[in-house]
Amino acid sequence: MLNTETLDPEDLRTDTFVVVKNYPPEFKADAVALYKSRPEATIRSVAADPGINPETLRNWVRRPE
Numbered sequence: 001m002l003n004t005e006t007l008d009p010e011d012l013r014t015d016t017f018v019v020v021k022n023y024p025p026e027f028k029a030d031a032v033a034l035y036k037s038r039p040e041a042t043i044r045s046v047a048a049d050p051g052i053n054p055e056t057l058r059n060w061v062r063r064p065e
Contacts, residue, residue: 021056023052024029027050028060030059031046031050031052031057031060032060033060034046035057036061042060043057043061
């Protein structure tokens, strides 16, 4: 976690922290299959278990197969 107490406020306005994760195709397919197999589940709840950003899972689900 970013400790904002030790940063200069100016740094918070100018720097952007982005973490890009590359997931293997099998992992993506498994996550989408898990979501589709649980109609009562939300994307957020399915994404939380393996630690995927919900928007990442949402993009994977929306992609054509």
